Amino acid sequence: MSANDVVLAITGASGSAYALRLAQLLLAAGKNLHLVVSGAARQVMARELAAEFPRNGTSSEEWTAMIEHTLAGPIASAWGFCPPATSNAAPSHGSVRAYGTSDYSAGIASGSFRTSGMVICPCSMGTLSAIATGASTNLIQRAADVHLKERRPLVLVPRETPLSLIQLENMTRLSQAGATIMPSMPGFYHRPMRIADLVDFVVARILDHLQVEHTLMNRWGEEPSLD
Numbered sequence: 380m381s382a383n384d385v386v387l388a389i390t391g392a393s394g395s396a397y398a399l400r401l402a403q404l405l406l407a408a409g410k411n412l413h414l415v416v417s418g419a420a421r422q423v424m425a426r427e428l429a430a431e432f433p434r435n436g437t438s439s440e441e442w443t444a445m446i447e448h449t450l451a452g453p454i455a456s457a458w459g460f461c462p463p464a465t466s467n468a469a470p471s472h473g474s475v476r477a478y479g480t481s482d483y484s485a486g487i488a489s490g491s492f493r494t495s496g497m498v499i500c501p502c503s504m505g506t507l508s509a510i511a512t513g514a515s516t517n518l519i520q521r522a523a524d525v526h527l528k529e530r531r532p533l534v535l536v537p538r539e540t541p542l543s544l545i546q547l548e549n550m551t552r553l554s555q556a557g558a559t560i561m562p563s564m565p566g567f568y569h570r571p572m573r574i575a576d577l578v579d580f581v582v583a584r585i586l587d588h589l590q591v592e593h594t595l596m597n598r599w600g601e602e603p604s605l606d
């Protein structure tokens with residue numbers, strides 16, 4: 380466990396591709412991923428990318444292969460993702476350790492396990508609500524609770540529209556408690572040509588907040604003229 384360790388939770392909001400692309404980039408940056416996937420996230424992935432997450436206990440190599448395979452698969456390959464900048468020299472060199480949602484004995488359930496932060500991408504309204512109330516009814520919610528109490532970065536990537544007052548208040552409460560609310564809302568000022576450009580817009584902002592170097596996007600003020 381070290382500052383190179385990042386918790387990635389994937390829940391059942393729409394946007395499985397954000398999670399896979401984020402995982403790919405974190406691995407390319409050499410991060411050790413502590414991964415928790417909710418049951419609903421498995422359903423959404425099957426629907427959106429016609430793919431399955433491996434069972435818990437699957438090796439890091441198999442998780443990495445699944446991520447690469449799905450991003451190169453029949454649906455996502457049409458979206459135009461580019462390989463991570465580091466992949467030529469060293470294909471994904473981080474690691475994946477996956478936990479079941481009820482595995483409360485996992486290190487990430489404790490504040491003594493050091494991480495550089497946690498991201499929930501995508502984050503369902505259900506999980507967001509549970510974290511906002513401190514429910515801790517599964518490992519994802521417990522790990523998020525730990526990141527808040529330890530005052531470590533917690534990035535939530537919710538997706539829903541429109542938003543009810545209850546959902547807005549939950550987000551306000553979490554923001555006040557120290558979480559970063561980063562809805563999957565890509566901009567269009569970089570003139571996206573492919574679906575990958577929209578996904579990468581959001582993933583780049585998440586990586587920025589986790590202080591992970593990347594070359595996914597030109598930064599505003601640094602990009603060449605578009606005209």
Ligand SMILES: Cc1cc2nc3c(=O)[nH]c(=O)nc-3n(C[C@H](O)[C@H](O)[C@H](O)COP(=O)(O)O)c2cc1C
Binds near residue numbers: 417
């Ligand atoms: C195909 C599909 C898409 C969904 N999209 C969303 C969504 O965008 N946002 C959301 O909050 N819930 C969405 N849901 C509903 C959640 O999956 C559901 O509320 C679930 O209980 C969330 O559980 P979890 O937080 O443990 O993953 C979707 C469900 C399915 C099957």
